[in-house]
Amino acid sequence: MGDSSDGSSNAAPSAQPKATAKSSNGFFGRIVKAISTSEEEVNEQAQTSHNPRPQTHGMINLRRMRVEDVAIPKADIIAVPSSITKSELVDVFRETGLTRLPVFEGTLDTPLGFAHLKDIALKYGFNGSGGEFSLSEMLRPLVFVPPSMTIGVLLTKMQTERRHMALVIDEYGGVDGLVTIEDLIEQVIGEIEDEHDAEEDQLxxxxxxxxxxxxxxxxxxxxxxxxxxxxxxxxxxxxxxxxxxxxxxxxxxxxxxxxxxxxxxxxxxxxxxxxxxxxxxxxxxxxxxxxxxx
Missing domain, CATH: 3.30.465.10 (Uridine Diphospho-n-acetylenolpyruvylglucosamine Reductase; domain 3)
Known part of the structure; x- marks a missing residue:
């Protein structure tokens, strides 16, 4: 795990040029451009804004906010053990409305990867077919990042590596929190409500x-x-x-x-x-x- 954490912090800078080249005209391209903006330009934009009220989201957050500012605390992480059965796993997906769940061995401080609901559905369907259940064969890799990493660097890294979930690792190698790519994007464009969020009209x-x-x-x-x-x-x-x-x-x-x-x-x-x-x-x-x- 220690190697993964170090790799996460070192890989992000080299990934930025690739992301810029691939999506320079799209949403992520604008994000990468914002990340590369100098501190002086960011401060000038903030000082010359016509809106005197502080904004809760915007491009400036990519540089000023860190992973620890947006991560879900360890106590609130919903994860499952590697020994979980298929029916139990499906129940967790159903009860939480989540599509991705971290999988650990023993404790959350020993993460193995994450399970994706789509993988379960495609392999085993909804009628119990697909043969003997093996969670380990379907685990997808997690990204491990330090809490001090800026969310702009992490967003670029997750886009480049095509990862949607990252675990925040403390100085002792233990899990300190969890962050998704949606959490990062919400700091730029505001809250994203999906079909699992409460109905907007029903307050x-x-x-x-x-x-x-x-x-x-x-x-x-x-x-x-x-x-x-x-x-x-x-x-x-x-x-x-x-x-x-x-x-x-x-x-x-x-x-x-x-x-x-x-x-x-x-x-x-x-x-x-x-x-x-x-x-x-x-x-x-x-x-x-x-x-x-x-």
Whole structure:
């Protein structure tokens, strides 16, 4: 693993010319061009921008953001052991909605590669045919990168090597996080929603009286009107500074909560983080006090 990590950090610079030559007129070509822009030009672009508000995405992130800034923490990585059976593996794919899963031996610090749902479907189909199951024969290689690598260098490397997933390796050779090519591109063009993301038009659903499952981007005033509660009526919450449900939770907690974390509102309401990444909350469950008592 140590050799793979070193190779990841050394291979990226030499890969840039190839990527530029192949896609100089396309999206990745513009990305590579942005990576090669001098620091002075990037700073000048930021200073002369007509938009005074800081942007959460854009080409400038390719140079200023590092892998550790966008990687999924180790505790949140969904991975499977090499001893997993075919039916168990299919269940994990089905329950998570993921198409790629890291495979490890013993612990996650000994990764072997990753399993792709497409490979399972093509070889074994959906009716159990295809012979005896062998996960090791279908493993695809992972990219190993240090947390200090800029996301622009990693994006170029992943494009050149045609890899969609990378593991972040710490100084001791252990796994520290995971990043996908989608995570990197989102830092340039903004969030990418696919068929597994929550429906854009359905911002909330009532699971039970006093219990709601909602998207973090739901306007707070709309949620308050639906729930019949005023969540910004408390002294610790300034209504002028909060526009969305996720923004309210961020304000109360003072940080970006991790998946599974429960944040308590001053009035007793609980916010359970259902889906989140290191940068933002995506979905959460709201339980009012009466629902907790029930």
């Amino acid at each position: 909330w659903v009532m699971e039970a009286p006093g219990c709601y499952l909602a998207q973090a981007k739901m306007p707070l005033d709309e949620f308050e009107a639906e729930a019949g509660r005023k969540l910004t009526a408390h002294n610790d919450v300034d209504a002028e500074d909060v526009e969305t449900l996720g923004g309210l939770v961020f304000t109360i907690s003072g940080h970006v909560p991790a998946r599974g974390e429960v944040v308590a509102h001053p009035d007793g309401t609980e916010f359970e983080i259902v889906d989140a990444d290191p940068r933002r909350i995506k979905r959460l469950r709201v339980r009012f006090a009466e629902a907790q008592d029930g």
